[in-house]
Amino acid sequence: xxxxxxxxxxxxxxxPAEGEEQGSRSSRFPASPAASVRAARAWLRGGGPMRRxxxxxxxxxxxxxxxxxxxxxxxxxxxxxxxxxxxxxDRVLVNKLAYAFGDEPQRGDVIVFDGTGSFxxxxxxxxxxxxxxxxxxxxxxxxxxxxxxxxxxxxxxxGDRVTCCDARGRLQINGHPVDEGxxxxxxxxxxxxxxxxxxxxKLWVMGDHRGDSRDSRDHxxxxxxxxxxxxxxxxxxxxxxxxxxRMNTLERPDAYARxxxxxxxxxxxxxxPARGAGKxxxxxxxxxxxxxxxxxxxxxxxxxxxxxxDGQPVGHAGRPAEPAGHAGRPGG
Numbered sequence: 001x002x003x004x005x006x007x008x009x010x011x012x013x014x015x016p017a018e019g020e021e022q023g024s025r026s027s028r029f030p031a032s033p034a035a036s037v038r039a040a041r042a043w044l045r046g047g048g049p050m051r052r053x054x055x056x057x058x059x060x061x062x063x064x065x066x067x068x069x070x071x072x073x074x075x076x077x078x079x080x081x082x083x084x085x086x087x088x089x090d091r092v093l094v095n096k097l098a099y100a101f102g103d104e105p106q107r108g109d110v111i112v113f114d115g116t117g118s119f120x121x122x123x124x125x126x127x128x129x130x131x132x133x134x135x136x137x138x139x140x141x142x143x144x145x146x147x148x149x150x151x152x153x154x155x156x157x158x159g160d161r162v163t164c165c166d167a168r169g170r171l172q173i174n175g176h177p178v179d180e181g182x183x184x185x186x187x188x189x190x191x192x193x194x195x196x197x198x199x200x201x202k203l204w205v206m207g208d209h210r211g212d213s214r215d216s217r218d219h220x221x222x223x224x225x226x227x228x229x230x231x232x233x234x235x236x237x238x239x240x241x242x243x244x245x246r247m248n249t250l251e252r253p254d255a256y257a258r259x260x261x262x263x264x265x266x267x268x269x270x271x272x273p274a275r276g277a278g279k280x281x282x283x284x285x286x287x288x289x290x291x292x293x294x295x296x297x298x299x300x301x302x303x304x305x306x307x308x309x310d311g312q313p314v315g316h317a318g319r320p321a322e323p324a325g326h327a328g329r330p331g332g
Contacts, residue, residue, distance in 0.1 A: 071096055073234075074241060075112060075151065081213035082151060083184050085110070085250070091242035092151070092250070098236035105203055105230065107173065107256035109154045110237040113205075116148045118224040118232065119214075151237060152215055156204035158230075159262035161197050164190040173259045182253055184209040190217060202227035 044052055068074070077090040086092060094112045105111055126147075156162040156173060163172040170177040171189040180189060187210045194217060198204045205228055207213025219226030240248045 069096075075149075075237070077151070079212075081207040081209050081215075082110070082153070083209040083212075085153075085182055085208045086151070086237075086240070087246070089243070090240055090246060092237040093239040093241045094235040095238045096235040098238070099230075099233060105154045105157065105233055105236070106252065107154055107157060107160075107259060108252040110151065110250050111154055111203075111205070112149060112151045112234045112237060113203075113228050114148055114232045114234060115150045115228070116232070118226060118228045119150055119219060120148045121223060149234070150205075152205035152207055152213075152228075154203050155206050155216075156196075156198040158198055158200040158202060160204070160259075161195070161262065162204050163195045164193050173256075174262055176259050178255050178259065180253070180255060182208055184211065187211045192217065194220065196220070196225075199227060201230050203230060203233075204228075 044055065073094050073096060074091045075094055077086045077088055077092065080088055092110075092112075099105060155171070160173055161175070165188075166172050166177050168177070169188060171180060172178070183189070190206075190210060196204060196216075204216045204226070206215040206217065216226035216228070237250055239250065240246050
């Protein structure tokens with residue numbers, strides 16, 4: 001029977017005609033997660049043991065970088081400015097979450113910080129490739145951190161008046177004498193007197209080896225006055241992770257628990273520096289005569305300051321910081 005509709009004959013060619021509607025409908029949708037996993041497994045098996053080892057190594061490195069960037073990072077101690085609490089070659093584990101949720105450094109904490117603007121005015125230039133290599137190696141404690149990273153103990157927080165020394169040679173915080181039993185044997189709290197008031201949001205820090213540590217005392221009179229901004233703190237050193245024989249936790253000394261809070265009525269706040277504190281030439285001359293040489297993780301070590309054109313010792317601004325461990329050296 002006749003009809004006006006002519007049915008086209010089915011194309012018997014093995015190759016379908018080209019057009020927009022190529023392939024099956026399922027090919028236009030992404031593969032399922034299960035299929036992706038199967039494909040990844042097949043790719044790993046197909047590459048042999050070398051491919052699997054390379055992928056595993058990459059994943060481990062990414063995990064270590066993330067862990068050291070946001071949670072905990074090992075720092076190598078290169079100098080003796082924090083002895084005997086921390087020794088040369090120690091690896092300390094720095095807790096980067098210690099002050100991440102509103103807490104601030106407390107007196108007695110051992111902290112790692114960026115000394116730019118307080119201990120170092122201009123960060124030294126570094127090759128981009130070398131900086132990347134150093135960052136990767138320092139994330140696992142194989143190298144020291146950047147030259148502007150230091151490790152020191154917090155002595156004074158915002159509002160505190162820190163004075164050295166009383167009639168018995170002890171450091172005073174807000175008028176309260178502190179017995180610092182953790183100092184390096186034979187060290188005095190400070191060979192040069194000072195009297196400072198710590199601004200809000202800043203920290204006064206010192207090394208435990210007072211005779212071999214460049215710290216806040218050395219930068220009085222320089223821009224920043226040796227006061228470390230709280231915003232520059234990288235984290236708190238909570239553990240010694242290496243060597244095995246020295247594995248231990250770093251506790252806050254009990255001596256600081258008895259220090260009273262700043263009290264203007266008691267004369268703890270707003271007092272001008274006394275006994276010539278803040279005069280860098282006299283300070284530097286006395287310090288230089290009293291010390292040998294220290295380094296920045298770095299605990300900043302001390303060395304005699306060179307004399308300027310006028311014969312007076314010059315400041316330490318611009319000296320490389322010690323690797324994480326000490327200021328100037330990690331842990332010093």
